[in-house]
């Protein structure tokens with residue numbers, strides 16, 4: 449049996465009245481890949497922050513390599529080789545790739561001034577190790593989400609990790625990038641490094657994990673070798689309910705909700721045409737640089753189309769700004785929910801009504817009661833785990849924050865709802881709930897466009913899937929005609 453690197457006993461953590469962890473035991477062995485799974489708000493990130501010394505547990509014992517650590521803090525944790533990549537990557541958008549990668553090293557050696565030349569070399573070396581190709585001098589704010597994460601991974605690699613913890617590292621990656629990441633993690637494992645990874649995607653968990661721990665509602669439900677689990681046990685223990693997957697088959701309708709005719713934007717996409725009928729949940733997929741996300745940005749007026757026409761309910765409309773889009777009742781759930789979608793320091797209620805505040809003015813006064821009521825209802829409808837409408841969004845778990853972005857836009861009574869990566873980072877149960885909401889909205893006559901690279905999500909929930917390749921429509925298929933592998937091939941074949 450492999451040596452134990454870390455042992456946690458009876459860990460409790462509360463935030464005010466919220467008990468995030470209620471007596472969790474966990475062992476991590478050297479050289480294992482340990483998956484931590486649980487629904488949104490089940491306490492995964494909190495547990496990770498306890499391990500990294502960012503949160504002191506309210507109660508419980510921590511042992512690292514057999515030694516009891518009484519007051520673990522981030523510096524002690526780093527000294528013991530514990531490296532964490534958080535959900536939000538904790539990188540600095542206004543620094544370069546090299547500066548971000550070398551950051552920790554500079555902090556832990558106590559260097560007052562960074563040696564930029566050294567930073568560059570370290571960065572190149574780390575990138576080489578994981579096979580990432582980035583310009584070390586480029587500002588991180590100009591990188592894609594996937595590349596930002598590569599930067600975060602590089603940063604831990606150069607810091608001699610003994611335990612590398614990744615909080616939902618694959619949420620924003622394409623399947624190819626996930627494979628690349630997993631190859632890197634396996635290499636680290638072979639060197640004896642313990643890897644703990646948070647992941648919601650069932651297939652990925654079964655692919656990468658050797659051992660698995662499932663949390664629910666702040667408690668440990670089970671730990672075991674991965675082959676002791678099957679899909680049913682996993683889903684059941686995670687959600688506490690049985691969830692059956694089904695395909696979306698709407699009633700056919702001739703009523704057109706939305707049509708795009710040969711739309712294009714220089715450098716992003718061209719000659720894209722499609723049409724959405726009542727009841728359709730319309731999927732758009734493609735690789736990260738295929739133009740799939742830019743279509744969403746364009747239809748919402750962020751980077752408007754430069755050619756072609758769009759029609760809403762048969763009437764041609766012009767969308768040259770987000771104001772235009774909002775006026776025409778187009779709603780957009782952006783891909784980068786934390787920076788584009790939410791006011792983190794405001795309450796759940798402020799965020800939920802942010803895009804629909806005009807609804808609540810009665811004779812020049814805000815109807816507080818109605819706003820509160822609407823928020824309470826949305827929290828319930830979307831199954832958000834939140835203490836109250838007054839709670840700040842910053843205190844929500846990642847997946848629950850995502851649901852608030854969706855609620856915010858649904859509360860505008862949209863005619864067309866565009867969701868870019870609607871369930872990235874959302875747990876299985878919540879994902880199921882969001883999909884049911886989208887199907888229902890489509891049935892009610894709202895046009896629903898789902899931009900995603902989560903192929904099972906698209907196949908199960910859309911009745912048409914548009915595949916983008918190199919900025920052009922490669923194909924529009926019906927999910928009954930394709931399987932995941934074929935869809936993946938359509939996206940990537942030359």
Ligand SMILES: Nc1ncnc2c1ncn2[C@@H]1O[C@H](COP(=O)(O)OP(=O)(O)OP(=O)(O)O)[C@@H](O)[C@H]1O
Pocket residue numbers: 463466467468486487488489490491492493494495535833834843844845846847848873875
């Ligand atoms: N700083 C905080 N203040 C108050 N409550 C918090 C704080 N951090 C976390 N919580 C609460 O603790 C619980 C566990 O949150 P945590 O972030 O650990 O969940 P998670 O399992 O990582 O979820 P997700 O999958 O959505 O990331 C949630 O109810 C959350 O709202």
Ligand SMILES: [Mg+2]
Pocket residue numbers: 492493494535615845846
């Ligand atoms: Mg989390």
